[in-house]
Structures are given as structure tokens and as C-alpha cells.
Amino acid sequence: MNKLLPILTVVVAIMVVWYAAAVGMNKKWALDQAERAGISLSTGALISDTWSQDRPRLPAPHQVVAELWKSTGGMVIKGKPFSKRSLIFHGWITLSATLAGFVIGTSAGILLAVGIVHNKAMDMSVMPWAIASQTIPILAIAPMIIVVLNSIGVQGLIPKAIISAYLSFFPVVVGMVKGLRSPDHMQLDLLRTYNASGSETFWKLRLPSSMPYLFTSLKIGMAASLVGAIVGELPTGAIRGLGARMLTGSYYGQTIQIWSALFAAAILAATLVGIISLIERRMLKRMGAA
Amino acid sequence: MGWVVFAVAFWLATWFLNAWIARGPHAQTRAAGLLVPVIFGVTVIVVWEALVRGLNVPGVILPPPSAIWVKLVSATDILWEDFVQTFVKGALSGYIIGCGAAFVTAVLIDRSPFLQRGLLPVGNFVAALPIIGTAPILVMWFGFDWQSKSAVVVVMVFFPMLVNTVQGLADTTTMQRDLMHTYSASYAQALVKLRLPAAMPAIFNGLKIATTLALIGAIVAEFFGSPIKGMGFRISTEVGRLGLDMVWAEITVAALAGSAFYGIVAMIEKGVTFWHPSQRS
Numbered sequence: 001m002n003k004l005l006p007i008l009t010v011v012v013a014i015m016v017v018w019y020a021a022a023v024g025m026n027k028k029w030a031l032d033q034a035e036r037a038g039i040s041l042s043t044g045a046l047i048s049d050t051w052s053q054d055r056p057r058l059p060a061p062h063q064v065v066a067e068l069w070k071s072t073g074g075m076v077i078k079g080k081p082f083s084k085r086s087l088i089f090h091g092w093i094t095l096s097a098t099l100a101g102f103v104i105g106t107s108a109g110i111l112l113a114v115g116i117v118h119n120k121a122m123d124m125s126v127m128p129w130a131i132a133s134q135t136i137p138i139l140a141i142a143p144m145i146i147v148v149l150n151s152i153g154v155q156g157l158i159p160k161a162i163i164s165a166y167l168s169f170f171p172v173v174v175g176m177v178k179g180l181r182s183p184d185h186m187q188l189d190l191l192r193t194y195n196a197s198g199s200e201t202f203w204k205l206r207l208p209s210s211m212p213y214l215f216t217s218l219k220i221g222m223a224a225s226l227v228g229a230i231v232g233e234l235p236t237g238a239i240r241g242l243g244a245r246m247l248t249g250s251y252y253g254q255t256i257q258i259w260s261a262l263f264a265a266a267i268l269a270a271t272l273v274g275i276i277s278l279i280e281r282r283m284l285k286r287m288g289a290a
Numbered sequence: 291m292g293w294v295v296f297a298v299a300f301w302l303a304t305w306f307l308n309a310w311i312a313r314g315p316h317a318q319t320r321a322a323g324l325l326v327p328v329i330f331g332v333t334v335i336v337v338w339e340a341l342v343r344g345l346n347v348p349g350v351i352l353p354p355p356s357a358i359w360v361k362l363v364s365a366t367d368i369l370w371e372d373f374v375q376t377f378v379k380g381a382l383s384g385y386i387i388g389c390g391a392a393f394v395t396a397v398l399i400d401r402s403p404f405l406q407r408g409l410l411p412v413g414n415f416v417a418a419l420p421i422i423g424t425a426p427i428l429v430m431w432f433g434f435d436w437q438s439k440s441a442v443v444v445v446m447v448f449f450p451m452l453v454n455t456v457q458g459l460a461d462t463t464t465m466q467r468d469l470m471h472t473y474s475a476s477y478a479q480a481l482v483k484l485r486l487p488a489a490m491p492a493i494f495n496g497l498k499i500a501t502t503l504a505l506i507g508a509i510v511a512e513f514f515g516s517p518i519k520g521m522g523f524r525i526s527t528e529v530g531r532l533g534l535d536m537v538w539a540e541i542t543v544a545a546l547a548g549s550a551f552y553g554i555v556a557m558i559e560k561g562v563t564f565w566h567p568s569q570r571s
Contacts, residue, residue: 006408014412025431057431121309124323125330135552136545137505140525143513144537147529148351219418227420234513242423250426250514262423269419 018061019051025058026050059256067260084240087264093241095268097157097229098222101164106221108165109172110214116173117180117206118198130173138166142231160232160241167228168221175217179210208287215280222272230265242268293344297337304333350532361535362542368524369543376521377547379436380508384443389500392448393493396455400485401477410456417449425511434515442511447500454499458492459485491566494559501551505544 023046030049034041041049051060059067068087075086083089112130116123142163149159183205191201233243242261249258308326316322335355341347342354349357362369399405425442432438462485470480512522521540528536563569 003407003411006404006406007411008408010405010408010412120317121305121312121326124312124317124326125308126327128323128327129331132549135502136548137502137509139506140509140521140541140544143526143529144534144541147532148534151350151532223418223420227422230420230423231510231513234510246423246426247514250430253430255427255430258426262420262427265423266419270415273418 015061018058022056022058022060023047023050026053026056029053029057054256055253056255059259063256064259064263067256068263071260072264087242087245087260090240090242090245090261091264091268094160094226094229094233094243094265097160097232097241098164098225098268098272100157100161101228102168102222102225104161105165105168105225106172106218109169109217109221110176112169112173113176113180114202116177118202127177130170130177133170134174138170139163139228139231141166142228143234146232160229163232164225164228167224171220171224172214172217175213175220176210179213180206182213183209211284211287212280215276215284218276219273222276223269226265226269226272291344293340297340297344300340301333301337304329350534353535353538357535358538358542361539365536365539369539371519372521372524372540373543373547375436375517375519376439376508376512377505377551380439380511380520381443381504383436384440384508385447385500385504387440388444388447388504389451389497391444392451392496393455396452396459397481399456400459400481406456410453413449413453413456417453421446421449422507422510425507426514429511429514434517436520439508439511439516439520443504443507446503446507450499450503451496454492454496455489458489458496461492462488490559490563491568494555494563497555498552498559501555502548505548505551509544 027046027050030041030046030053033049034046050056052063053059056063071085071087075083075088112126116127145163146159149155149162187205187209188201191205196204229241230243230246233241234247239248242265245261246258249255249261308329311317311322311326314322338352339354339356342352399409422442424445428441428445429438432441466484466488467480470484475483509522509525512520513526516523521544524540525537528534528540560569
């Protein structure tokens, strides 16, 4: 509870700065309009104008929240939750690609990690590349994957899922290898004295003790998957998905639309990572680790 | 057909070679540790080349490594121009500003546990968000040139760096702080002589994470609008023209730049935190 007050203070401070910045950044347009109309604005009128423009340079928080509500809850009330103007629709497009890619990427990553831990040659040849790949901006390949797959007729969810998959793949490999290697000599020796086979050691010692590492990398991988799916929506001028909302918003100067898509993405990311943390806490508790 | 058979044979041969080295008596030496991944990398390139030739994969889907190499050599001037635009102007300036600002902020809020308790969860939360989505907004504010890329990079690296620095500054034991106290060290003295050096491993961890983020931010921000140069611009336009050899050449440059950037920061870390257990072997 002693964390709540500081966090609230920081959040309120951010809000205050945001509103002040909105006044500063939108002032010019409001003054121009007033001058053209031949009226002079009082300070109060100026401020209220900067917080309620249609295409502000920086929309005020309440405008973003209103737009978010209008395109999610509002659409549900109107009975059209999956119309093309609804962020639920766009969010679902992005979410489905994210989840598909995440599942593919993490399962492949876990499999490779198991291979690396059990095969010396694989460890020595693949592991340095897996580590090096983390310093490389792999996201740059995204447009190419989209266009190349598009040219051989694969469209829609799969190309985005592939990008999400390889973005979540490498963190999971590196984290899982670390986790599967985390049992120390003493524990491995103990299982040897029990005459445990390789698979028994794996299922009863290595896999359980890798769980904390797995969840850490799952959280990183999930965030990376979402970024991958969003970026995957940019290059072909896609018309569906959160990334597409940002792109069309930036083409047409619809700043409120960009901000609401950004917030939708942020909420999605926070929810997904939150779900994983929740599972982590439950699971580690039942395993007696936390 | 011959190329495909060659690819499979080459794959099997190098795989057995690697397995032999890994099982052999010299597996623990440095040379083996270097040789095995190099053999693996060469294998991937050779198999790629052979399969592309053997299966007649068109160059607009996957160009062979040789074509990429030719492009890399022949288009050096364009690649260099893009590199300067994206890496030096966009990523590097944003990296320095963002990490510097985060460091200063961390030191400033260091005296206030209240602010720390508030900023750390918020920072952790923001660090997990798809910050790359701010790119269209920042491009709109700062224009198409490198300034907007730099701004995206600043936003991307700020929070990971802040969180790491704050955690690093807390990374001293009561005993050590008490010792400073008995020396009657002032706050500034304790900060400079004890807590900043002790924070260095965490700070460098943040700096290393930020290197990759900086390059990603600068490249992706160019997808939202840029002058007619830059790595992200080149990738997105050449993809549209199906000039995939150029795209792969840019990706090679990006990969080299990313690894070199990371490597340089890691080298500085080695020099600064030579006392830390992770650096002593």
C-alpha cells in the first residue's frame, strides 16, 4: 500500500505536464484561427480550445480516453463491436497475429533450448549465434517478410505471426538455456545417485528449475511479439490492425486516432504481460518457489 | 539437382565435423569455441547459396549470399550514406541524449525514496509497452529528418536505462554505506566514491539493452516517413521495388552496426567494471 501514493503522485504529475504541454503545442493553431476570425481569445477560452481541437498536435488525455471509449465501449453499445471503425476489431487482428506468433516462437525456442542443453555440438555451434542475434535489429527484416510472402500469395495473419514468432524466439532460447542449466552440480549429482535416466533428470529437475527463467523470457517475448505484429502491419499499407490505425492516422493527420491506437496497444501489452505474471505467481507458488 | 545434393552433403559433413570437435579432447579450448560457430555460420551460408541455385528460387524471394555480397561491395556509397543518416545522426544522437537524460534523472531522484517508489513501477510498466508506436507522433512533431528518429530513440531508451540506473544506485550494502558514514562522507562523496562505481554493472546493463533498442527505433521510425536516405527508408522502398539484394545488404549493415555498437559498449564495460565478479575469469 505504501507504493500507491508515490505511483499516484507520479501519474498525476505526468497528467499535469501533459495538459500543460497540450496548451503549449496547440496554442499556435488556436491563436491563428482566432486571428482569422478577428476575435481575441481570453486565456480561459484559449485553454479550453487547446484541449478540444479536432486535429491537435498533442491531444489532451481526456480526448484520447473519449476516443478510446467511442471506438470500443461505444461501438459495443451501438451493437457493432466488430465494425471497421472499432478498435476491438483492429485490436483483435493484431492480437491474433501476436498470439499465433508467440505460441510458435516460444515452442520453437523451448525445443531448441532443450536441444542445446542435451547436444554439445548444437550448443557450441548455435548458442553464440543466438546470443549475437540479440544485438541485431531483426525487426528490420519485417517489411521484407511481409512483401515476399505476399508475392507468393501468403497474406493476412501468417506473415505477421512469423515476424512475431522470430522476435519472441531468441529471448526464449537464451532464457530457457540459462534456466535448464540452472540446477547446480550437487542437485545433478543427487539425481545420479538415484540412478535417474536423462529424461527423468530433465522432467524432474531441469524443467521445474527452469520455470522462473521461462516466465521472465515469456514476458519479454510477449512484448516483442506485439511489437512485431504492429510493425508487420506497416509496410504493405495494411488497412486492419493497430499498426494500420497508426499508419493511416499519420497519413491523414488524425492525431487522436494515433494516440488511441497507441493506448490500445499499450493496454493490450500490459494485459498480456499481466496475465503471464499472474500465471507465473500462481505456478511458482504451487511449486513452492515463491 | 546437383546443388541440392551438394547442400545436404555439405550440411552433414560440417555437422559431423562440429560434433567431432565438440566431443573431442580440445572442446574446451578457445579455438574450438570460436571455430565451431564459425563453421556453423559458413555452413548456413553455403547451404543457402546451394539451395537457392539448386531449387531456382527467384531473386525476388530470396537472393543468394553471393548476390548480396556483390551488392554490398558495389553500393558502398549508398549504404554508407544510409548508415550515417540512420545510425550516426538518428540512433547515436538519440542514444546519447536518452541515456544521458535517464542517468541524470536517476541521480536526481536518488535522494527522494518517495519519487523512486513512484517512478520505478511506472518506468517498469512503460518499458514493457510497444513504445515504437510513438514513432508516427514524433515524426509528425519533429519532421521527416533525423531529429524525429533521434526523438523516437530517446523515448525508447529512456525508461530501460532509468530503471537500471535506479536499481544500480540501490546496489550497495548497509555495511558499505555505514562505512562511508563513519568516514563522515557527504552525500556527494558517498555517491561519487561508493554508489556510482557500485552501480556501474547495472548501468552498463541498461546501456547494452539500449544499443539494440536505439537501432530498432531509428530504423522503424523511418518507415513512417523520412528523407530519401536512411536504412529504414531504403529497406521499405527497395522491398517495394523487389530489390531484395539491396534489402539484405542493408540488413547486413544493420546487423554489423548493431553487433559493433554492442561490442564497443561491452568493451568499455570491461574496462570500467574490471572489479566485478562477472568480468573476472
